[in-house]
Amino acid sequence: MRDTTAEDLALARATERRQARSRWLAHAVLGLGVLVFAFPIWITLVGSTHDVNTIGRGDVPLWFGGEAVANYVSAWLTGGAQTRTTLGVPVWLMLWNSLNMAVLIAVGKIAISLLSAYAVVFFSFPGRMVCFWLIFITLMLPVEVRIIPTFEVMVNLQLTNSMAGLVIPLVASATATLLFRQFFLTIPDEYVEAAKIDGAGPLRFFKDVVLPLSVTNIAALFVILFIYGWNQYLWPLLIVSDKDLETVVVGMTKMIGSGDQQNEWNVIMATAVLAMLPPVAVVILMQRWFVKGLTETEK
Structure with missing residues (x-):
């Protein structure tokens, strides 16, 4: 009896040690992954607080500098155009355009997908x-594949250099319809x-039953589609030439000059940090709904 109890205790302790080692290993791998993904963001954040000469020499410190206010004000108000010959676009305007485009794309995709899936x-x-x-x-035909005929349609409809031209070709979503x-x-x-017994018609059933049950799914898809719209690059680059409609993703690439022109990397990094804030805010604010929409199965 004593031998059996001792063996069980020894086995239980060995199992606990193995589980502890597995947990430590899992946490170590997760920590390493966080470092790998977070280190470039940290460098960008730190670089946005130093002067242009420090960044230009490639001497990026690992701690903050004293030029944060000047860099962010320059990016926010002028797009870093003080030392360049080209006229910069203020980051606040680019952020506003990107926000409008991302919200309209997300809301439009969800509305069309809800109605088409319901039908x-x-x-x-x-x-x-x-x-x-x-x-x-149409899942096999992304915008990049059909970009030439789509652009021709937008030109014929005179929707170039307009928010409608930015949004409409990206609104339809086979993925959301399928989900x-x-x-x-x-x-x-x-x-x-x-x-049917209560006398509810299709619209009332959709409004009173289907929509309330779909709230978490809508929230989860909104997060995904908002980030999708925010990160669009190729289509805004092609359809918009008006600086008043420039998005932040395209604007950052245009801030990087070519040839002998000196880049204001500190302002570019400040712009990159500002461009990350809206998607991060959406994910944080809707995290609970996002997780429920992906995991909840009970109706």
């Missing part, structure tokens, strides 16, 4: 699945039957 799931009409598969096939369709298929048929 495919809850309405019976000839060619319903054909319509769904036609939507699904909402899969979610709607899990809604019990009893809900539909109860709505």
Whole structure:
């Protein structure tokens, strides 16, 4: 009896030690991953607080300097155009344009995807699945593949250099339609039957039943689609030449000069830090809804 108890205790302690080593190893790997991803951001943050000569020499310290206020004010108000021959675009304007574009893309994608998925799931009409598969096939045709005909359409509609031209080609989303369709298929048929008994029409059922059940999914998709819209580069670069509509992602690349022109890397780094703030704020503010939308399955 004593031998058996001692063996069980020894086995339990050995198991605890293995689990402790596994936890330490997992935390070490996670910590290393955080360092790898966070170190460039730290360098950017620190570089935005030093003068242009320090950054220009490649001598980037690991701690903050004393030029933070000047650098951020220069980026915010002028886009760092004081020492360049080209006219810079204020970062506040680029951030405003990017924010408008990202919000409109996210809201537009969600609205269209909700309605299209609702029609495919809850309405019976000839060619319903054909319509769904036609939507699904567009996943194989991203904007980069169809960019020339899309640009021609925008030119013919005279939507170049406009917010509508920035947003409309990016609004349709087969991915969001697919996700909402899969979610709607899990809604019990009893809900539909109860709505019919109560005399609720399609719009009322959509508003009173489907939308409340979809809140967490909408929130999760909003975060993903907002970041997608915020990070757009190729389409805004092609469709917009008006400085008043320039987005921050495109603007940062234009702040990097070519040839013998000296780059204001301190201002560019300050712009990069400012460009990270809105997406980070959206993720932090909607983190709880984002996680629930990705993990919650009960209706």
